[in-house]
Amino acid sequence: MKCICPECKNLIDVSKHPKLAVDYVIECDICGILLGVRSILNEVVETEIIDEGK
Ligand SMILES: [Zn+2]
Numbered sequence: 888m889k890c891i892c893p894e895c896k897n898l899i900d901v902s903k904h905p906k907l908a909v910d911y912v913i914e915c916d917i918c919g920i921l922l923g924v925r926s927i928l929n930e931v932v933e934t935e936i937i938d939e940g941k
Pocket residue numbers: 892893894895896897915916917918919920
């Protein structure tokens with residue numbers, strides 16, 4: 888399974904999230920942004936940036 892950060896375009900290591908599913912929140916290792924999982928299709932995790940209203 889792979890996941891590209893929409894913010895920094897780096898590959899996020901999702902192997903440490905074995906229960907990854909839709910609505911799961913992960914953090915980008917590189918830029919530290921929070922990402923919500925929108926869909927998982929063909930081993931590709933699609934995410935969207937979670938705006939915490941800062
Ligand atoms: Zn990132």
